[in-house]
Each structure stands twice: as structure tokens, then as C-alpha cells.
Amino acid sequence: MSNTTQSTDRPTPGTTPPGQTPYSAWIQTDTLHSLQRTVSDHPGEHAWITHVQVSELYWMLIIKEMQSAQRFLRAGDLPQAYRTLQRVSAHHAPLDAIWRSIDWMTPNDLLAILSRAVGTYGQDTALQGWTYRQMVYLFGIKQAVHLQHFEPQPQRLAQLRQALAEPSLYDDVLAYLQRRGMNVPRALLERDVSAPYAPSKEVEQVWRDIYAAPDKHSELQQLGEVLADIAQGFCNWKFRHLMATRRTFGARPAYFGTEGVAWLMPTLEEIPFPELWSSRTFIGDPPPVCPHMAGQRR
Numbered sequence: 001m002s003n004t005t006q007s008t009d010r011p012t013p014g015t016t017p018p019g020q021t022p023y024s025a026w027i028q029t030d031t032l033h034s035l036q037r038t039v040s041d042h043p044g045e046h047a048w049i050t051h052v053q054v055s056e057l058y059w060m061l062i063i064k065e066m067q068s069a070q071r072f073l074r075a076g077d078l079p080q081a082y083r084t085l086q087r088v089s090a091h092h093a094p095l096d097a098i099w100r101s102i103d104w105m106t107p108n109d110l111l112a113i114l115s116r117a118v119g120t121y122g123q124d125t126a127l128q129g130w131t132y133r134q135m136v137y138l139f140g141i142k143q144a145v146h147l148q149h150f151e152p153q154p155q156r157l158a159q160l161r162q163a164l165a166e167p168s169l170y171d172d173v174l175a176y177l178q179r180r181g182m183n184v185p186r187a188l189l190e191r192d193v194s195a196p197y198a199p200s201k202e203v204e205q206v207w208r209d210i211y212a213a214p215d216k217h218s219e220l221q222q223l224g225e226v227l228a229d230i231a232q233g234f235c236n237w238k239f240r241h242l243m244a245t246r247r248t249f250g251a252r253p254a255y256f257g258t259e260g261v262a263w264l265m266p267t268l269e270e271i272p273f274p275e276l277w278s279s280r281t282f283i284g285d286p287p288p289v290c291p292h293m294a295g296q297r298r
């Protein structure tokens with residue numbers, strides 16, 4: 001598993017660097033607050049940069065947590081994997097809430113900042129953000145086309161190529177379910193995991209079986225529910241982003257020269273863990289006769 005996201009430079013115990021307090025040394029406040037370099041005089045640019053940087057931090061946190069969950073699943077430690085995934089679900093709350101801090105933006109505000117950013121650094125797109133892409137690959141949404149944006153960043157390109165070629169969190173969940181005796185096809189687990197995931201009727205049946213016997217499979221149903229929480233948190237973020245785009249950008253053409261909103265709309269259908277959702281059509285026993293009809297017959 002890619003370890004390029006792990007912190008390896010642990011400080012020596014018992015040392016506080018000169019000129020630091022224990023708090024500033026641990027939290028790295030001086031470095032943290034030196035990272036906001038505005039490109040415009042717009043009074044809201046700090047809010048914009050803070051919003052994006054905080055989102056970056058949370059995406060990185062989610063990556064680390066999901067990698068931990070993968071390790072726990074591989075070790076067969078479901079309770080620890082579950083606790084870790086609960087944290088992943090929780091981290092989506094601040095990611096969602098932080099949109100509020102840029103709701104004040106009008107198209108005038110956004111374009112005043114963006115035009116200065118383009119003038120300073122060139123044409124940017126958030127598709128150049130590697131944390132979001134690695135997180136999405138870990139969800140199992142594998143699209144190699146996005147790698148094109150990282151040519152200028154060879155180290156990140158290599159990191160993302162590795163993430164594309166490695167099993168996603170969902171792959172590890174399915175492998176775990178198979179080891180627990182569920183009928184996940186071996187061919188699916190041995191496929192080329194760098195290719196886009198094709199939903200499978202057999203995996204859909206696995207989730208149906210788990211939810212059909214909640215007493216027998218209570219732990220696995222809990223696993224399914226925390227994954228559903230995570231997918232929902234991610235999709236909520238995507239919807240908030242779409243609305244922020246509509247609000248500040250209208251129907252303008254964006255990075256690819258086509259309407260930005262039209263580019264974004266189909267991505268809302270990219271929902272992680274697809275069979276967990278499709279199986280819900282078949283979960284739960286409807287009463288054999290609709291109660292209203294039964295009433296009419298009497």
C-alpha cells in the first residue's frame with residue numbers, strides 16, 4: 001500500500017525547538033499560518049484559501065483513515081476497521097459545513113480572485129488537486145484520465161498511479177466479506193483493480209444476503225451502514241460544490257472550455273460502493289398484500 005501519505009519525521013522526545021512552545025512545536029502553528037499567500041486585494045480571499053486548505057487537510061485525513069481501515073480489514077480486525085470508518089464518516093461533517101464560510105461569494109467576488117490567480121500562476125482547476133483524486137481512487141472510483149493533470153508534479157503522478165493500481169477500500173471490504181464466507185466472486189477480487197469498477201449482480205446479492213439476515217450478519221450490516229454514511233457524506237459534498245458553482249459561476253465555460261456545471265452534473269452519479277445502493281431496491285419484505293388494498297376488499 002502506498003505509504004507516501006504517512007508522516008515519517010517524528011520529533012525526538014523531550015525536545016522543544018528553540019523559539020517554540022510545546023503547543024506551537026506540536027501543532028506547527030508558525031508553518032501552518034505562513035501557508036496563506038493571497039494573489040489579490042479582495043478581502044474575502046483569505047476565506048477562500050482557508051476553505052480550500054482546510055478541505056485539503058480533511059481529504060488527506062480521510063485518505064490516511066481509509067488506508068488504516070484497509071490494514072485492519074486485511075488483518076481481519078473488523079472492530080478497529082469499523083471505528084476507523086466511523087471517523088471517516090464524521091470527517092465529512094466539517095467538509096460539508098465549511099461551504100457555509102464561502103456562501104457570501106457572488107460571481108463578482110469569485111472572478112475578482114480567480115482572475116488574479118490565473119494572472120499569477122496560470123489556468124488552474126481543482127482537478128489538479130491530488131488529495132481529492134487519491135481519496136476518490138480509494139473509494140473505488142478509478143478514472144485514469146485525471147492523471148493527465150499531474151504531469152508537472154512527477155512525484156504526485158507516481159503516487160496517484162500507485163493508488164490507481166492498488167486495491168480500493170471497497171476492494172478490501174469485498175475481500176474481507178469473501179473471507180467471512182460471503183459469495184464474492186474470486187474473479188472480481190483478482191481483476192485489474194486499476195480499471196473502472198463494474199458493478200456486479202453477485203456483489204449486489206452479497207449485500208442483499210447480509211441485510212436479509214441482520215441477526216446473523218449484524219457486524220457486516222454495520223459495516224454496510226458506515227460505508228453508506230461515508231458515500232452519503234461524499235455525495236453531499238458534491239452537491240454543495242455543484243450549488244456553489246451554480247451560485248458563483250452560472251453556466252460559464254470552465255477549464256475544458258465547456259460549461260462547468262454540465263461537466264460536473266454526471267459526476268454526481270459517481271456514488272461509492274455501488275452495489276450497497278443498488279441492493280436496497282431488494283432489501284426488506286413488502287407485505288404480501290398492500291394494507292390499503294386489503295382494507296378495500298373487506
Ligand code: HEM
Binds near residue numbers: 249
Ligand atoms: C465556489 C466556486 C467554485 C466553482 C465555480 C467551481 C467550479 C468547478 C468546475 C467547473 C469544476 C469542473 C472541472 C473544471 O472545469 O475545473 C470543478 C471541479 C472540482 N472542484 Fe470546484 N469550484 C468551486 C469551488 C471549489 C472549492 C472551494 C473546492 C475545494 C474545496 C473545489 C474542488 C473541486 C474538486 C475536487 C473538483 C473535481 C470534482 C470531480 O472530479 O468530480 N471547488 N469545480
